[in-house]
Amino acid sequence: MSKTYYDPADLKKFTNISEWNEELGQKFFDYYGKxxxxxxxxxxxxxxxxxxxxxxxxxxxxxxxYTKDGLQRGxxxxxxxxxxHAGAAIESGATLVHGVQMMNKYNKLSx
Amino acid sequence: xxxxxLKQRKSELANTQRQLxxxxxxxxxxxxxxxxxxxxxxxxxHPLQPNTVEILQINLGYMCNQxxxxxxxxxxxxxxxxxxxxxxxxxxxxLKKSEIHTLDLTGGAPExxxxxxxxxxxxxxxxVNDFIVRSNxxxxxxxxxxxxxxxxxxxxxxxxxxxxxxxxxxxxxxQRGEGVFNASIEALKKLNxxxxxxxxxxxxxxxxxxxxxxxxxxxxxxxELDFKKALYDDFGIEFHQLFAITNLPISRFLDYLLASxxxxxxxxxxxxxFNPKAVDNVMCKNTISVxxxxxxxxxxxxxxxxxxxxxxxxxxxxFDKELLKNRTIQIAQHCYGCTAGAGSSxxxxxV
Numbered sequence: 169m170s171k172t173y174y175d176p177a178d179l180k181k182f183t184n185i186s187e188w189n190e191e192l193g194q195k196f197f198d199y200y201g202k203x204x205x206x207x208x209x210x211x212x213x214x215x216x217x218x219x220x221x222x223x224x225x226x227x228x229x230x231x232x233x234y235t236k237d238g239l240q241r242g243x244x245x246x247x248x249x250x251x252x253h254a255g256a257a258i259e260s261g262a263t264l265v266h267g268v269q270m271m272n273k274y275n276k277l278s279x
Numbered sequence: 280x281x282x283x284x285l286k287q288r289k290s291e292l293a294n295t296q297r298q299l300x301x302x303x304x305x306x307x308x309x310x311x312x313x314x315x316x317x318x319x320x321x322x323x324x325h326p327l328q329p330n331t332v333e334i335l336q337i338n339l340g341y342m343c344n345q346x347x348x349x350x351x352x353x354x355x356x357x358x359x360x361x362x363x364x365x366x367x368x369x370x371x372x373x374l375k376k377s378e379i380h381t382l383d384l385t386g387g388a389p390e391x392x393x394x395x396x397x398x399x400x401x402x403x404x405x406x407v408n409d410f411i412v413r414s415n416x417x418x419x420x421x422x423x424x425x426x427x428x429x430x431x432x433x434x435x436x437x438x439x440x441x442x443x444x445x446x447x448x449x450x451x452x453x454q455r456g457e458g459v460f461n462a463s464i465e466a467l468k469k470l471n472x473x474x475x476x477x478x479x480x481x482x483x484x485x486x487x488x489x490x491x492x493x494x495x496x497x498x499x500x501x502x503e504l505d506f507k508k509a510l511y512d513d514f515g516i517e518f519h520q521l522f523a524i525t526n527l528p529i530s531r532f533l534d535y536l537l538a539s540x541x542x543x544x545x546x547x548x549x550x551x552x553f554n555p556k557a558v559d560n561v562m563c564k565n566t567i568s569v570x571x572x573x574x575x576x577x578x579x580x581x582x583x584x585x586x587x588x589x590x591x592x593x594x595x596x597x598f599d600k601e602l603l604k605n606r607t608i609q610i611a612q613h614c615y616g617c618t619a620g621a622g623s624s625x626x627x628x629x630v
Contacts, residue, residue, distance in 0.1 A: 180547065212501065239490065240497035242505050244447055 179229040212241050219248060220255030280456055281346040284355040285531060292534050293353065295585040301533065302612040306543055312550050315614045322555045326607040327563070329577075332600060334566040336383040336579060336625065337370055338362070339395060341571065343387040344421045347442075347455045349489055349532045351583050354387040361391075366573040366595065367398045373598040374405050383566075383625065385413040385579065390425060403435040411438045413487075413625075416466040417459055429466075429473045438483040439475060440522070440625075441467070444491045446509035454491035467516045476518040485520045487627075493541035495548060495620055496523035499628045522627030525549075527580050527616035549615035557622030560629035563608045569595050577608045579625070584613065 186193025204214050215237050222230030238248050285293040292298055306312045319325035341358035343350075374382065382402055389395055389412060402410065412432065419428045432439055443463060444454045451460035467484075470476060476484030486506065490496050503521035510516040526532045528545060536542040563577040567588075573595045576582040586609040587593050592602045622629035 180551070211498075212505075236494050239492060239494045242445065242488075242497060242502055244450070 216251040220251040224255040287357040334381040337569045339389040339392040341387045362571040381409040382407045383411040388418045417462040419466040420462040443486040499523040525623035552619035557618040562624035
């Protein structure tokens with residue numbers, strides 16, 4: 169058994185999840201592949217969105233995968249960092265907007 | 280930033296046998312990854328056989344004004360291997376009697392060979408359909424004596440193929456050296472000015488993109504669009520096609536992979552991206568590579584690994600197209616670089 173929760177080598181085994189449920193695994197990977205095709209958004213734009221989300225959900229596998237994907241697409245480090253900040257801004261915004269709830273509650277309970 | 284070749288630094292990787300050992304040991308020896316030969320066997324493509332030779336790629340010498348971090352030739356100003364006029368003449372003799380339709384001059388910086396212009400003039404007289412010179416661009420700006428190269432290329436209807444790793448200064452200079460981006464932009468403007476690369480022009484100007492790191496090139500067409508937009512918007516530069524070429528794990532790129540501890544992951548990436556369709560169109564099927572000393576190889580990469588042509592014919596003076604057709608192609612694990620994804624060749628993707 170690995171002594172750490174995350175092993176970079178596990179990313180290569182991602183498709184193994186289908187071994188224990190082929191139907192759902194297959195449906196997921198088909199869906200995943202379709203999502204990242206060129207569409208109304210370019211594959212390049214989707215790659216940057218994926219990189220931002222990877223940071224927000226703090227998935228080390230996804231961060232590795234979409235940093236490499238970005239490099240392959242010629243995406244610059246400046247673009248990557250801006251994407252990460254966009255994700256971080258939404259995430260911190262989501263925290264901070266709860267401050268309104270805190271203020272509401274504070275005001276309600278206070279004389 | 281690199282200043283010297285592996286050879287000058289007396290690096291153990293300057294020894295080609297050492298490189299072949301690295302490529303055969305470790306993950307390939309313990310069967311963690313299949314060798315290229317066994318992968319070919321699985322698709323009934325072993326031994327790899329050539330088609331008719333159509334392209335003669337001649338390496339005019341390893342001397343170069345740049346010391347690029349990824350260079351598979353280990354080229355640089357300190358390399359003294361240069362093709363002689365006598366060997367050039369032997370190449371011309373082959374061109375006269377063969378049906379080769381594409382001549383591809385490479386290096387180092389082929390323009391630094393003192394007999395480069397003589398050779399181009401003589402080869403032009405023979406006439407080939409496609410006469411390529413692989414120019415690193417900066418050579419045009421490096422010295423006054425090279426400033427007129429765009430005009431010289433035009434006079435001989437040369438198809439110019441130039442390296443350009445990225446449309447941004449940082450990424451280009453990181454791979455190819457400080458100041459390379461600016462000099463390349465100036466050289467491209469000079470080429471555009473004499474008519475190279477513009478929309479309706481027959482003077483062909485193509486760019487080569489190599490990833491600047493341990494990753495594969497993305498989709499060639501998408502990269503071409505990005506390059507075209509950025510170079511035109513920022514500098515008004517035009518070119519025709521972009522060739523996306525995978526870095527093969529040899530020479531200085533292998534040195535980089537090992538030093539940065541990316542070697543195993545990179546080999547995994549190449550092997551996982553193996554595309555059987557690319558095998559049909561690998562460049563060793565229709566190309567012969569001539570070394571600076573006239574020895575023959577299945578490709579420029581085999582030349583740099585000193586994997587000479589298999590069989591009785593090893594030198595340009597013995598050129599015989601029938602013998603060439605009946606040979607088997609020398610392979611090792613570096614060949615995965617040409618079969619990954621959309622495939623890779625000196626003409627870019629192959630699938």
